[in-house]
Amino acid sequence: MDRKVLVIKRLKGCGRMKRDVSIGIDIGGTKIVAGLVTVEGEVLYKQIVPTATEGKEQIIFQLQQMINDLLKEAHKLRLPTLKGIGIGTAGQIDFKNGIVRSGTSNIKDWNDIPLKHEIQRLFGFPTWIDNDVNVVALAESYLGAAKGYNNVVFLTLGTGIGGAVIQEGKLLHGEWGGAAELGHMSVDRNGPACNCGYKGCLEAYASGTGIANQMKRMLRKNPELYDGQIENITARDVFQWASEGKQFAKSLLDKAIDALAYGTVNIIHAFNPSLLVIGGGIIDQHSWIITDLQNRVRSLGISSLVQSVSFKKAAFGDEAGVIGAAYQSFLYSQNVQKEGASNEG
Numbered sequence: 399m400d401r402k403v404l405v406i407k408r409l410k411g412c413g414r415m416k417r418d419v420s421i422g423i424d425i426g427g428t429k430i431v432a433g434l435v436t437v438e439g440e441v442l443y444k445q446i447v448p449t450a451t452e453g454k455e456q457i458i459f460q461l462q463q464m465i466n467d468l469l470k471e472a473h474k475l476r477l478p479t480l481k482g483i484g485i486g487t488a489g490q491i492d493f494k495n496g497i498v499r500s501g502t503s504n505i506k507d508w509n510d511i512p513l514k515h516e517i518q519r520l521f522g523f524p525t526w527i528d529n530d531v532n533v534v535a536l537a538e539s540y541l542g543a544a545k546g547y548n549n550v551v552f553l554t555l556g557t558g559i560g561g562a563v564i565q566e567g568k569l570l571h572g573e574w575g576g577a578a579e580l581g582h583m584s585v586d587r588n589g590p591a592c593n594c595g596y597k598g599c600l601e602a603y604a605s606g607t608g609i610a611n612q613m614k615r616m617l618r619k620n621p622e623l624y625d626g627q628i629e630n631i632t633a634r635d636v637f638q639w640a641s642e643g644k645q646f647a648k649s650l651l652d653k654a655i656d657a658l659a660y661g662t663v664n665i666i667h668a669f670n671p672s673l674l675v676i677g678g679g680i681i682d683q684h685s686w687i688i689t690d691l692q693n694r695v696r697s698l699g700i701s702s703l704v705q706s707v708s709f710k711k712a713a714f715g716d717e718a719g720v721i722g723a724a725y726q727s728f729l730y731s732q733n734v735q736k737e738g739a740s741n742e743g
């Protein structure tokens with residue numbers, strides 16, 4: 399099996415530290431990131447490997463190898479006993495029982511896995527597992543853009559659209575952990591089919607995949623607009639054409655942001671947040687969307703609810719997943735209270 403470690407980061411001079419440290423693991427469709435993370439959100443050491451494509455057993459084997467490496471590194475760095483292991487992964491995660499219920503089409507065979515118990519059995523550390531956007535919300539909430547806010551909604555715009563909700567200072571999990579699938583909220587019952595099986599989902603309009611698919615549909619209907627390979631079009635092309643002033647691309651993005659605005663108003667009506675944090679690959683490239691979205695949202699919906707919401711860009715980039723995953727240990731092992739964490743740094 400491919401065990402190529404893509405990036406290793408080591409922070410020098412962190413020996414004999416007194417701060418709490420835990421292992422954070424972010425399992426995505428293309429890569430797994432695992433790191434030693436301090437309670438302040440500093441990543442002392444990390445490894446990145448391409449996610450195994452053979453199925454769940456291989457992925458669990460990869461996790462095992464990475465955790466072994468991290469434990470060796472923690473020993474070398476003379477870190478204090480680790481608080482635990484926190485995992486964030488795409489898919490519908492049974493947070494209460496530590497089970498990956500149904501995964502994502504991006505990770506083969508990623509369902510019905512009692513991952514929490516498997517990792518606890520192998521390593522003996524208390525282990526937590528949650529949805530990848532939920533753990534990003536923890537990182538942003540305790541250390542990033544949402545620090546000091548108690549009612550926050552998170553949206554990540556990337557290949558798909560992810561969501562998480564912090565209500566009264568706590569992650570909203572629902573009955574078992576499946577709450578806040580905000581990307582699969584429909585904004586049009588006659589809208590395009592989404593790969594989740596529903597229709598007109600926000601993700602089908604405003605995610606990278608949704609934008610690309612809509613453009614492909616538009617160009618198949620209007621072949622005179624484009625003479626290249628329609629199948630190869632990506633969201634990046636659509637943004638590029640819009641920036642060059644091509645009207646068909648501008649109007650498609652306008653429709654995507656409009657769908658996002660209606661979806662956001664629905665979310666605000668449901669959760670009454672004081673802050674909306676938006677991140678993800680699309681926002682990293684095109685942060686102007688946040689201001690545009692905010693202006694549209696304020697002209698729609700119930701004024702007392704929509705007018706008072708602040709909009710912010712996510713503070714963490716790539717490492718949000720690994721930091722937030724680790725943060726579960728600090729939070730749920732009850733050695734760190736929300737207040738304590740918020741007041742630090």
Ligand SMILES: [Zn+2]
Binds near residue numbers: 592593594596599
């Ligand atoms: Zn959907």
